[in-house]
Amino acid sequence: MFRLYKYVLLFIFITSNVAFSQEISLFQQFNGRYDYLAIGNTLNTFENNIDRDFCEILPESQADLLLPVNTNIIAAYLYWAGSGEGDLEVSLNSVPFIADDIYLIDYNDSSYGVLTYFSCYADITDYIIATGNATYNFSNLDISETLFNNPGYCGNRTNFAGWSIYIVYEDMDLPLNQVNLFQGLDIINRNVREKIITLDNVNVLDNEGAKIGFLAWEGDALLNYGESLLINDNIISNPPLNPANNAFNGTNTFTNSNTFYNGDIDVYGIQDNITIGDTSVEIKLTTGDLDVNGILQADLIIINNIITVLNSQLPDATVQINAINLECSNRQITIDYTVFNINSTEFLPSNVPIAFYANNELVGTSQTINQIEIGDSENGQITIFIPDHLPNDITITVVVDDIGDGTGIITELNELNNQDTQNIQLLEIVITPLQPITNCDEGFNMAYFDLTLQLDSIKTNGEPTAFFLTLEDLQNNDNDILNPGNFQNTVVPQTIYLKIENQPCYDIYYFDLIVENCPPHVPQVFTPNNDGYNDWFNIQGLYNIFEKHKLLIYNRYGTLIFEGDNNNPWVGKSNKGLNNIGKALPVGTYFYVLYLNDSNYKTLTGWIYLNM
Structure with a gap:
């Protein structure tokens, strides 16, 4: 059975005072017998809204990594976040790491004005593979200057910092899954009380074991006003750790901890919230409601990433142009290409169509020959003719799983990665005329000529040269004139063609031999x-x-x-x-x-x- 899961994020924004954000979008996709786990810890000594006296963060905190036995680490990412505009360099077990990227988001507080929050990430796959299961000590995240210079963070109790490591691993006892990691930085608060995120282009073929995880910051257990997390309009929860009305409450599902102050590493089973045949998954987050005194209260929740794990068994056809071989003065080209089935969970069947376009015009078709197993590939070659009405500068596009009109015949994990393009310039050869050579008639309109005299008037750059009687012979490199220094004409006038190598092609010159009566x-x-x-x-x-x-x-x-x-x-x-x-x-x-x-x-x- 083929299973298809595709994700394109569509965000519906409600008018807010947020100055900017980085929309959460697909960051990495992994297909195979994969799952994930997350570790991390807070740098807050307490939850902001329970202990309102502290205004600093801890210099370090620890978390233990304990991967299941007989697993292989596929990828690992370190995230760290906090108040302010960020600290790009931190340490893990005293090893420094610099952020691959930073996300920033603003919140316009009614009392303190605009407050900025950040999140960074770094790819630490090699380090985690080398270190393995261990206690990881996170340190050197410094936001002290931010908290000291701007009293708004501690004043409205959004002073926080924390970290997390996400690990995607392979376990051969697992079913074939697709793991999609989405990341960015987005926010809900009293100004933006609802956020809808739609994972679009989903084709749910098996919902067994499906789950979704979140990394979020600044959630408070004490603030549970109007807070909910819905999947396809169904409220999800994981009580008692994550009750239905307080999803972002400083908890870690993996350790069953409720002391991950002002941070959340949560994961939920959603097999009862999606249905086979679904083509999209809608995530809705809400916060804010009136307290007993009729005053609006709302938690400030910053979403850093979303991760989904869904069972799937589908191929993923991709194609790569290896080389395009051009012929001199010819609109015929030969394309060497490779069809891959690498990021997949099922074999790619034989006879998958391949379409070839020049400037978006179909110029050739082919198909795969063999069944391509997971992780394998197949090489191919095709010779096509570029129509005369197209220019010499053209874009060649190769699309796998395309019958020639954009229509595919197989269901894939990802329908958006089926093509490769390459710009080429056809090797048009300009034929340049030279001045004729004239000699005296030595009888019956014939004379002897030194053809090499023409080389004095052009630049050969030391490249090989050859003289031919016909243009066809020149193009085929046949029947070159063996003694060009003493050549006797056979007709009057007689045209001679000169070929000079000039990679990647050659130059062509021509001139006439004129016999005159002296x-x-x-x-x-x-x-x-x-x-x-x-x-x-x-x-x-x-x-x-x-x-x-x-x-x-x-x-x-x-x-x-x-x-x-x-x-x-x-x-x-x-x-x-x-x-x-x-x-x-x-x-x-x-x-x-x-x-x-x-x-x-x-x-x-x-x-x-x-x-x-």
Whole structure:
């Protein structure tokens, strides 16, 4: 059977003269085979309203801790309180402790004005575990200056000080319980005669052994006018220690003591005051009534904490984002996460749904695979795509026990701790253009390029670099150019991509390789004697570069003797004229006209000497 207990405090305040307070709210929750006990003592020599002569507190007092056998201490908290604005450092068995926090509350007295009261607490779990069962001596709480400088405390008999230790312990013979510790500082008095505290979002599935405890200060046994403690409108009591009309009367339920002057450590069984199926528990405290003379009398009661122990057997699913792995220039992300069932009293069943949100938009779902035992966890991973309409800066939220619309399918101890969030920025890569590299055509629109020259214009910070022919190859880190210092293009223009590592991603640059026709170089002489050297009119940078050129050769008489093109260079023979066609020409000076047929260049003319 699953049992659910959730607590959210809702306070209904009646108009009062209280200047401020710290609302009692959930401080810690413990789930397991747990229970608690409390020890403590007063620093008052007597009850304020019985002995009205003293105006000081004791320097120390003691209390004995006697835990049941075969128990393990889970948590321990030291509380101390009194008149005034507080003393943050006290001692326990001569060991100093400094307050983790302090609570303050004001009471506007009709005769003395505003009086302040305080309560401090400190987590002393490690110390109690190390010390164990022993006599604990509390000392060094000093409010003497407060009592001396402000006569109102002793004048209206609210001079008090005291301490208490709460211990949550594990006992394997206990049923599975949920222990909820609420704390703060709140007050009822003649100005605020009623306080209602609602423990909301409760799902009572088993009321057997249910109990509630209180730590309160400044209660007086002598002042029992209109004083009551009600649970769900039922007055609770523990006579003779705590009668129905005097709940806060300087008593300690754990020791059956009525000499805890102006302090109360009380616990009540409430299994008859809550019902299976209840969804809330209402606590009402009252004080104040007319005496026999018709004069209003009221006790001043300061509530420090409330603790509940209820039987429960429920899982508590929580989730943690371990890592979000991003891909460069990709809106696909991979989320590593862990589902826990730690603070629970029952196993978490398999197939619990998990929802994944990006900026509150559902982007993926998954589920647990195995049954998760108490205290265990299960790791998971999911790859999801972030929609294009969402920005690069997004909040990822993972919610366990969520079918994708905020609806859960299991009953848990705590329904408010099912999610984890993490802000991420998608790794968008900016592709930066660089100036092109231009080289002279070495034939058929091809040239050799030193791609590494581009590294001179950018900062690499010593990181690895690589050049690629396509953006896809760059992103996949495939087929990088092996010899970027001597690269021959294959098309014109050809785009080259440069990748520079830049954790957590990389930078991308791109540039074009431009092949241009450079001015051809015309030699002054050639020797077509078939010796294998300079046997033809080799105009450098012409053939296979200016593929559409036309070359005309004239003799000294102005007669056209040769006409050539890219496929027909001049080897010293004629192919024009009436005579000697195809025969070697005599030594001498000849004149050329070179039509490059390129809009960037003019027709070239000049002379060439043919020699043998």
